[in-house]
Amino acid sequence: MSRPIFNPQLTPLGDLRHLLGIEGLGRPILEEILSTAETLVDSSNGTTRKVPLLRGKTVANLFFENSTRTRTTFELAAKRLSADVLNINVAASATSKGETLLDTLRNLQAMQCDMFVVRHSASGAAHFIAQHVEPHISVINAGDGQHAHPTQALLDMYAIRKFKGDLSQLKVVIIGDLLHSRVARSQIHALNILGVGELVTVGPKTLLPEHFRELGARVEHNLDPALANADVIITLRLQRERMKSASLPGQDEYFQCYGLTQRRLQLASPDAIVMHPGPTNRGVEIEASVADGPQSIILDQVRCGIAVRMAVMSITMGNVERALHENKQ
Amino acid sequence: MSRPIFNPQLTPLGDLRHLLGIEGLGRPILEEILSTAETLVDSSNGTTRKVPLLRGKTVANLFFENSTRTRTTFELAAKRLSADVLNINVAASATSKGETLLDTLRNLQAMQCDMFVVRHSASGAAHFIAQHVEPHISVINAGDGQHAHPTQALLDMYAIRKFKGDLSQLKVVIIGDLLHSRVARSQIHALNILGVGELVTVGPKTLLPEHFRELGARVEHNLDPALANADVIITLRLQRERMKSASLPGQDEYFQCYGLTQRRLQLASPDAIVMHPGPTNRGVEIEASVADGPQSIILDQVRCGIAVRMAVMSITMGNVERALHENKQ
Amino acid sequence: MSRPIFNPQLTPLGDLRHLLGIEGLGRPILEEILSTAETLVDSSNGTTRKVPLLRGKTVANLFFENSTRTRTTFELAAKRLSADVLNINVAASATSKGETLLDTLRNLQAMQCDMFVVRHSASGAAHFIAQHVEPHISVINAGDGQHAHPTQALLDMYAIRKFKGDLSQLKVVIIGDLLHSRVARSQIHALNILGVGELVTVGPKTLLPEHFRELGARVEHNLDPALANADVIITLRLQRERMKSASLPGQDEYFQCYGLTQRRLQLASPDAIVMHPGPTNRGVEIEASVADGPQSIILDQVRCGIAVRMAVMSITMGNVERALHENKQ
Numbered sequence: 001m002s003r004p005i006f007n008p009q010l011t012p013l014g015d016l017r018h019l020l021g022i023e024g025l026g027r028p029i030l031e032e033i034l035s036t037a038e039t040l041v042d043s044s045n046g047t048t049r050k051v052p053l054l055r056g057k058t059v060a061n062l063f064f065e066n067s068t069r070t071r072t073t074f075e076l077a078a079k080r081l082s083a084d085v086l087n088i089n090v091a092a093s094a095t096s097k098g099e100t101l102l103d104t105l106r107n108l109q110a111m112q113c114d115m116f117v118v119r120h121s122a123s124g125a126a127h128f129i130a131q132h133v134e135p136h137i138s139v140i141n142a143g144d145g146q147h148a149h150p151t152q153a154l155l156d157m158y159a160i161r162k163f164k165g166d167l168s169q170l171k172v173v174i175i176g177d178l179l180h181s182r183v184a185r186s187q188i189h190a191l192n193i194l195g196v197g198e199l200v201t202v203g204p205k206t207l208l209p210e211h212f213r214e215l216g217a218r219v220e221h222n223l224d225p226a227l228a229n230a231d232v233i234i235t236l237r238l239q240r241e242r243m244k245s246a247s248l249p250g251q252d253e254y255f256q257c258y259g260l261t262q263r264r265l266q267l268a269s270p271d272a273i274v275m276h277p278g279p280t281n282r283g284v285e286i287e288a289s290v291a292d293g294p295q296s297i298i299l300d301q302v303r304c305g306i307a308v309r310m311a312v313m314s315i316t317m318g319n320v321e322r323a324l325h326e327n328k329q
Numbered sequence: 330m331s332r333p334i335f336n337p338q339l340t341p342l343g344d345l346r347h348l349l350g351i352e353g354l355g356r357p358i359l360e361e362i363l364s365t366a367e368t369l370v371d372s373s374n375g376t377t378r379k380v381p382l383l384r385g386k387t388v389a390n391l392f393f394e395n396s397t398r399t400r401t402t403f404e405l406a407a408k409r410l411s412a413d414v415l416n417i418n419v420a421a422s423a424t425s426k427g428e429t430l431l432d433t434l435r436n437l438q439a440m441q442c443d444m445f446v447v448r449h450s451a452s453g454a455a456h457f458i459a460q461h462v463e464p465h466i467s468v469i470n471a472g473d474g475q476h477a478h479p480t481q482a483l484l485d486m487y488a489i490r491k492f493k494g495d496l497s498q499l500k501v502v503i504i505g506d507l508l509h510s511r512v513a514r515s516q517i518h519a520l521n522i523l524g525v526g527e528l529v530t531v532g533p534k535t536l537l538p539e540h541f542r543e544l545g546a547r548v549e550h551n552l553d554p555a556l557a558n559a560d561v562i563i564t565l566r567l568q569r570e571r572m573k574s575a576s577l578p579g580q581d582e583y584f585q586c587y588g589l590t591q592r593r594l595q596l597a598s599p600d601a602i603v604m605h606p607g608p609t610n611r612g613v614e615i616e617a618s619v620a621d622g623p624q625s626i627i628l629d630q631v632r633c634g635i636a637v638r639m640a641v642m643s644i645t646m647g648n649v650e651r652a653l654h655e656n657k658q
Numbered sequence: 659m660s661r662p663i664f665n666p667q668l669t670p671l672g673d674l675r676h677l678l679g680i681e682g683l684g685r686p687i688l689e690e691i692l693s694t695a696e697t698l699v700d701s702s703n704g705t706t707r708k709v710p711l712l713r714g715k716t717v718a719n720l721f722f723e724n725s726t727r728t729r730t731t732f733e734l735a736a737k738r739l740s741a742d743v744l745n746i747n748v749a750a751s752a753t754s755k756g757e758t759l760l761d762t763l764r765n766l767q768a769m770q771c772d773m774f775v776v777r778h779s780a781s782g783a784a785h786f787i788a789q790h791v792e793p794h795i796s797v798i799n800a801g802d803g804q805h806a807h808p809t810q811a812l813l814d815m816y817a818i819r820k821f822k823g824d825l826s827q828l829k830v831v832i833i834g835d836l837l838h839s840r841v842a843r844s845q846i847h848a849l850n851i852l853g854v855g856e857l858v859t860v861g862p863k864t865l866l867p868e869h870f871r872e873l874g875a876r877v878e879h880n881l882d883p884a885l886a887n888a889d890v891i892i893t894l895r896l897q898r899e900r901m902k903s904a905s906l907p908g909q910d911e912y913f914q915c916y917g918l919t920q921r922r923l924q925l926a927s928p929d930a931i932v933m934h935p936g937p938t939n940r941g942v943e944i945e946a947s948v949a950d951g952p953q954s955i956i957l958d959q960v961r962c963g964i965a966v967r968m969a970v971m972s973i974t975m976g977n978v979e980r981a982l983h984e985n986k987q
Contacts, residue, residue, distance in 0.1 A: 045465075047441045050385035050413075056708040058734060069436065072415060076387060076440050079413040084708075084737040086730060103937060107727065110960035111734050112705045136703075279432060302439035374794075376770045379714040379742075398765065401744060405716060405769050408742040608761060631768035 008130055013326065015319035018130045018139040019312050021148035022189035030193055034158050036311035037304070048307050053314040054083035057114040062129075063142075064090045064120040069279070070142050073302070074117045077309035086113065102132055109134050115317060116140070123147035123182075136324060138316040146180050152277055153186030155308040157194060159301050160232055163273050167191065171198040171229055173268075174217070175258055176236030176285050177207040183277045184236055185215070192216040202226045203258060223258055230268040234275045235260050235286045251284045261287045265295065273297050337459055342655065344648035347459045347468040348641050350477035351518035359522055363487050365640035366633070377636050382643040383412035386443040391458075392471075393419045393449040398608070399471050402631070403446045406638035415442065431461060438463050444646060445469070452476035452511075465653060467645040475509050481606055482515030484637040486523060488630045489561055492602050496520065500527040500558055502597075503546070504587055505565030505614050506536040512606045513565055514544070521545040531555045532587060552587055559597040563604045564589050564615045580613045590616045594624065602626050666788060671984065673977035676788045676797040677970050679806035680847035688851055692816050694969035695962070706965050711972040712741035715772040720787075721800075722748045722778040727937070728800050731960070732775045735967035744771065760790055767792050773975060774798070781805035781840075794982060796974040804838050810935055811844030813966040815852060817959045818890055821931050825849065829856040829887055831926075832875070833916055834894030834943050835865040841935045842894055843873070850874040860884045861916060881916055888926040892933045893918050893944045909942045919945045923953065931955050 007024050011017045016029050040048050059078040061071055071087065078085045090104065108116070115138045118126045123145030130139040143149040157167075164170055172191055178184045178201050191199050192215075201208055201217045212219050220226040227233070238254060260274065274286075274296045282288040291298060336353050340346045345358050369377050388407040390400050400416065407414045419433065437445070444467045447455045452474030459468040472478040486496075493499055501520055507513045507530050520528050521544075530537055530546045541548050549555040556562065567583060589603065603615075603625045611617040620627060665682050669675045674687050698706050717736040719729055729745065736743045748762065766774070773796045776784045781803030788797040801807040815825075822828055830849055836842045836859050849857050850873075859866055859875045870877050878884040885891065896912060918932065932944075932954045940946040949956060 058737070068417065072417070072437075073440060075415065076413070079387070084734070086733065088726065088730070106957055107936065107960050108730075110957040111731060111964055112961070113734075278436065299435055299439040302436050303441070306440055397746065401746070401766075402769060404744065405742070408716070607765065628764055628768045631765050632770070635769055 008127065011319050011323040013319075013323060015322065016316055017319050017323065018126075018141075019150050019316060020126050020130055020139065020141045022150045022153050022186045022193065023148070025189075025193065027193050027195075030154070030157070030190065033154055033308065033311050033315060034161065036315055037158055037307040040307045040310050046303065048080050048310060050080050050082065051310075052082045053310075054078065054081035054114075054317060057081075057317060058084045058086060058112065059115045059117060059313070060086045060088055060108055060113040061117045061142075062088050062090055062108075062119070064118070064125065065143070067119055067143070070119060073305050074140075074142060074309055077306050077313060078115075078117075080306065081310055081313055083115075083313075101129075105129060105132060109137060113137065114320075115313065117142050118144070120144050135327070136320060138313075138320050140312060140316065143182055146182050146185075148186045149182040149277075150186050150190075151305070151309050151312055152183050153190040154312065155301060155305040156187055156234070156275060156277075157190050158304045158308050159275065159297055160273070162304065163297055163300070164231055167194050167196045169197050170231040171200070171269075172196055172232040172234065173200045173202060173226055173230040174234045174236065175202045175223060175260065177238050178203050178212060178236065179207045179209060180239065181236050184234075187234065188212075188215045188217050200226050200230075204254075224264065224267055227264060227267040230272050232273055232275065233260060233265070233268060235280075237277060237279070238281060238285050251281075255284055259283070259285060259287060260290050262289055262293075265290055265293075271295075275301060278302065337456065340648050340652040342648075342652060344651065345645055346648050346652065347455075347470075348479050348645060349455050349459055349468065349470045351479045351482050351515045351522065352477070354518075354522065356522050356524075359483070359486070359519065362483055362637065362640050362644060363490065365644055366487055366636040369636045369639050375632065377409050377639060379409050379411065380639075381411045382639075383407065383410035383443075383646060386410075386412045386646060387415060387441065388412045388444045388446060388642070389415045389417055389437055389442040390446045390471075391417050391419055391437075391448070393447070393454065394472070396448055396472070399448060402634050403469075403471060403638055406635050406642060407444075407446075409635065410639055410642060412444075412642075430458075434458060434461060438466060442466065443649075444642065446471050447473070449473050464656070465649060467642075467649050469641060469645070472511055474511065475514075476511050477515045478511040478606075479515050479519075480634070480638050480641055481512050482519040483641065484630060484634040485516055485563070485604060485606075486519050487633045487637050488604065488626055489602070491633065492626055492629070493560055496523050496525045498526050499560040500529070500598075501525055501561040501563065502529045502531060502555055502559040503563045503565065504531045504552060504589065506567050507532050507541060507565065508536045508538060509568065510565050513563075516563065517541075517544045517546050529555050529559075533583075553593065553596055556593060556596040559601050561602055561604065562589060562594070562597060564609075566606060566608070567610060567614045580610075584613055588612070588614055588616060589619050591618055591622075594619055594622075600624075604630060607631065666785065669977050669981040671977075671981060673980065674974055675977050675981065676784075676799075677808050677974060678784045678788055678797065678799045680808050680811050680844045680851065681806070683851065685851050685853075688812070688815070688848065691812055691966065691969050691973060692819065694973055695816055695965040698965045698968050704961065706738050706968060708738050708740065709968075710740045711968075712736065712739035712772075712975060715739075715975060716742045716744060716770065717773045717775060717971070718744040718746055718766055718771040719775045719800075720746050720748055720766075720777070722776070722783065723801070725777055725801070728777060731963050732798075732800060732967055735964050735971060736773075736775075738964065739968055739971060741773075741971075759787075763787060763790060767795060771795065772978075773971065775800050776802070778802050793985070794978060796971075796978050798970060798974065801840055804840050804843075806844045807840040807935075808844050808848075809963070809967050809970055810841050811848040812970065813959060813963040814845055814892070814933060814935075815848050816962045816966050817933065817955055818931070820962065821955055821958070822889055825852050825854045827855050828889040829858070829927075830854055830890040830892065831858045831860060831884055831888040832892045832894065833860045833881060833918065835896050836861050836870060836894065837865045837867060838897065839894050842892075845892065846870075846873045846875050858884050858888075862912075882922065882925055885922060885925040888930050890931055890933065891918060891923070891926055893938075895935060895937070896939060896943045909939075913942055917941070917943060917945060918948050920947055920951070923948055923951075929953075933959060936960065 009018045117140045119142040125144045126141035199217045202220045276298050280291050338347045446469045448471040454473045455470035528546045531549045531552050605627045609620050667676045775798045777800040783802045784799035857875045860878045860881050934956050
C-alpha cells in the first residue's frame with residue numbers, strides 16, 4: 001500500500017493526525033475510521049454509547065461560518081467521547097486579518113485546547129490552521145469553502161456500506177451542483193479510494209464542468225439515462241445564491257431537469273437508496289415524497305454522523321498522543 | 330383511580346412519558362413527581378445533589394421563544410442529573426414553515442437526543458412535537474403560548490406543600506391576568522387534582538372571563554373581600570403588551586385595584602405566603618415591600634424549581650426506557 | 659503578618675472567599691494561590707490536568723461586558739475542575755436598573771449556583787455583587803471598569819516567577835496607558851505585596867498621572883532611560899477610544915514615544931522578558947517582531963492563566979465550605 005510521500009494530515013508514523021480532506025488518504029485509514037465507528041454503535045438499538053476516550057481533552061469548535069447543524073453534530077460527538085467542548089463563534093469576533101486569526105489560534109493553544117473543529121467559508125482554511133498548530137493539536141475540517149467536507153463524505157460511506165454492502169458492486173450517481181459542492185468533492189475521493197464499482201456525476205454544464213472526469217467520475221448532463229441500474233443516488237443541495245451566478249433559468253426548470261422525482265427513481269435499481277447531505281430543498285433538487293419515502297436514508301445519514309465523527313476524533317487524538325510519545329523516546 | 334382513556338402524555342403502561350400539561354394527569358403522577366423531587370434535595374442545606382440518573386443522555390433545549398431564566402433552570406437541572414445539554418435557539422434559525430420544524434426535530438432525533446425541552450409562543454407546540462417524536466424521546470413543555478407551563482405549576486405545588494402542608498386545608502387565591510397566563514391555567518389544574526381546599530381567582534373582567542369557573546375556580550373581580558382567610562396568594566405577571574389589548578386604563582389603576590400591597594396582605598390569614606412566577610413588575614402586580622417581605626416565598630419557588638425539574642426529567646426518561654423494554658419483550 | 663481589620667474578600671477566618679482585587683490581600687494569600695497553581699500543572703508537559711475539585715459545583719460566568727477571551731479561560735478553568743458551567747451574557751438581558759441586577763443575582767443564587775465570575779464595565783461592580791450574595795457563594799472579579807483585574811495580575815506574577823525567579827531581585831517596567839488600565843493597577847499591587855525589587859511605570863502625562871506614585875511605583879515619562887537594566891517589561895494595550903479622550907496626537911506618534919521596539923528592548927537587561935495582557939495592537943504599543951520574538955512570553959501568560967484561575971476557584975470554594983462548616987459548629 002503506497003502512501004503519499006508528504007501529506008500534512010499524517011504524523012511522521014503515517015497515521016491520521018488531522019482530517020482536512022479525503023484526497024490523498026490511503027484506503028486503510030478510511031477503513032479504520034469506518035470500522036471504529038462501527039464499534040461505537042450499540043448494535044441493540046443503533047445508538048452511540050457515552051465513552052471516556054476523550055476524557056480530560058478540550059475540543060474547540062471554531063465556526064467562522066454559521067452552521068448550527070454541523071456544529072451540533074460535532075458538539076454531540078465530542079460530548080459522547082466525554083471531552084469538554086468550547087463553542088467559539090469566530091465570525092462574531094473581529095478576525096478579518098490573517099494575523100488576528102493566528103493570534104486567536106495561538107491563544108486557544110495556550111489555553112490547552114487539544115482539537116480544533118474548523119468551519120470556514122474559504123477553501124484551504126483548515127489546511128492553513130493545521131500548518132500553524134502545535135504538535136499536540138489535531139485539526140478537523142468541518143467544511144471549508146468549496147473544497148472539502150471530509151466527515152460528511154465518511155459518514156456517507158458508512159451509510160452506503162450499512163445499507164448496500166460492498167462498494168465494488170455498486171453504481172453510485174451524484175446529481176446536482178457539483179462545481180460548488182465540498183461534499184461532492186469529498187464523496188468522489190472517498191468512493192474512489194474505497195473502490196466503488198461505477199461512479200457517475202450528473203448536472204447542468206454550468207454546475208458540472210468536464211474536468212470532473214479527472215477526479216475519477218463519469219460526467220453526464222442528462223439525468224434519466226444516467227439513473228439506469230443505479231444502486232445509490234446522492235442528491236446535492238442547490239444553493240439559491242448559486243443559481244443566479246450560474247445563470248440558471250430558475251428552480252422550476254432545474255427541478256424539471258435534475259430534480260429527483262418518484263418517476264425518475266423508478267429508472268434506478270428497485271432497491272436503490274436515496275441520499276442527501278441536508279438540509280434539503282424539497283421541490284428543487286428532490287421531490288418531497290422521495291425525500292420522505294421508503295428508499296430515502298437521509299436521516300440515517302445524520303444518525304451515522306455521530307459515530308463517524310466520534311471515530312475520527314478518537315483516532316486522530318490517539319495518533320497525536322502516540323506521535324508525541326514516540327518523539328520523546 | 331380512573332385514568333383518561335387516551336392521554337398523549339402517557340406510555341401504554343399509563344406512566345408519564347411527556348410532560349405537556351397538567352390537565353388530565355392523575356393525582357398519583359403528580360404525587361410521584363413531588364415526592365421524587367423531595368428525595369433529590371439534600372435536607373441538610375436545601376440544595377440538590379449531582380446525581381447520575383441521566384448520565385449518557387442528551388437533553389436538547391429547544392427555545393423558539395427567548396427565556397434565559399427558564400432555559401437556565403432546565404439546563405442546570407439536566408446537568409445536575411449528569412446529562413449532556415444542547416442549547417438550541419431555534420428562533421435564530423429559519424423555521425417559519427411547519428415542515429422545517431419537523432425537519433429540525435427529525436435531525437435532532439437522528440443525532441440521538443433523548444429529551445426535548447420545548448418553549449414556544451404558540452399554544453399546542455409541545456403537543457405537536459410530542460406527536461411526531463420517536464418512541465425513545467420524551468418532550469417537556471417549558472411553556473407554550475397561553476396554554477400551559479406545567480413545571481412551573483408543579484414547583485409551585487411543591488413550594489406550597491413545603492411551606493403550608495396539606496392542600497386540602499388551604500384557601501388559595503390567584504390574582505391578575507388569568508386569561509393570558511399559561512402559569513395560572515396549569516396551577517388551577519394542579520391545585521384541583523391535588524385536592525385544594527378552596528380556590529379563588531381574582532382579576533378584572535377583561536382578564537378573567539366567567540368561563541374560568543369551568544376549570545374549577547371561583548371567579549371574583551373584587552380583590553379585598555376575596556383575600557379573607559387566604560393561606561396562599563399567587564400573583565401573576567402582567568405583561569405590558571397585554572395591557573393595551575385588554576384596554577386597561579393603565580398600570581397605576583391596575584395596581585390600585587389588583588396590586589398586592591402591604592395593606593391588602595393584612596386582609597389574608599396572618600401566616601399567608603405570597604408567590605409569583607417571576608420576573609415581578611414591582612409597583613404593577615405587587616408592591617416591592619411585599620415581594621421582598623417575610624411572607625414572600627418567590628425565591629424559594631425558584632429554589633424548588635431545580636429539584637422538581639430534575640424529578641420530571643428523571644421520571645419521564647425512566648418511563649420511556651421501561652416502555653421500550655416492555656415493548657421488546 | 660498583619661491583616662486588614664475588615665476586608666470584604668475574606669471569610670471571618672481570614673481566608674480568601676471572593677477575589678475582587680489584589681489591594682489589601684496579604685502576601686500569604688497570594689503565595690498560596692501561586693503555589694496551588696503550580697500543583698495543578700503537569701510538570702512533564704506544562705498542561706493542567708482535569709481534577710474533580712469542583713465536581714457538583716456550578717460556576718456562572720456573568721458577563722455584563724463582552725469578552726470571549728476572558729470568558730473562555732474561566733470556562734476552561736472551571737471545566738478542568740469538573741464544575742458545571744453556565745454562560746450568562748447579561749448584556750443581552752435588560753438589567754439597566756440596579757434592582758433588576760439584584761433580582762438576577764437572587765435568582766441565580768436560588769438556582770444554587772456556587773460561584774459568580776463577573777465581568778463588568780463599571781468599577782466596583784464585583785464588590786457590589788459580593789456584598790449581596792449569600793454565604794455559600796464566591797465571587798471572582800474578571801475585570802471591572804478601570805478598577806481591577808486580579809486574576810490577570812496573579813497569572814502575570816506566576817509567569818514572572820516561572821521565567822525570572824525571585825521578585826525581590828527584579829526590576830519591572832510597566833509601559834503605557836496606566837490611567838485606564840485595570841490590569842496595571844492590579845499588577846502594581848501584586849508586585850508590591852510580593853516584594854518586587856524595583857517598579858517603574860512609564861507613559862505620557864495624560865495617561866500616567868503623578869498620583870501613581872502613591873500606589874508604590876516610580877513614575878517616568880521618558881521610556882529609553884527607564885528601560886535600563888529592566889528584567890521584566892510589561893506593555894499595556896492602548897484602547898483606540900482612549901486615544902481621542904486623552905488627546906493623543908495619534909498612534910504613530912504614540913508608537914514612536916512608547917512603543918516597545920527591537921531597538922528599545924536592547925536597552926534592557928539582555929535576558930529581559932516581554933509581557934502583554936493581550937490582545938496586542940502590533941505597531942501601536944509593541945513592535946510585531948518583539949511580540950513574536952524570543953524574549954516575549956505573551957502566550958506563556960495565557961498558558962499560566964488556566965492554572966492560576968483553577969487555583970483561585972478551588973481555593974475560594976474550599977474556604978467558603980470551611981467557613982460554612984465552622985459556622986454550623
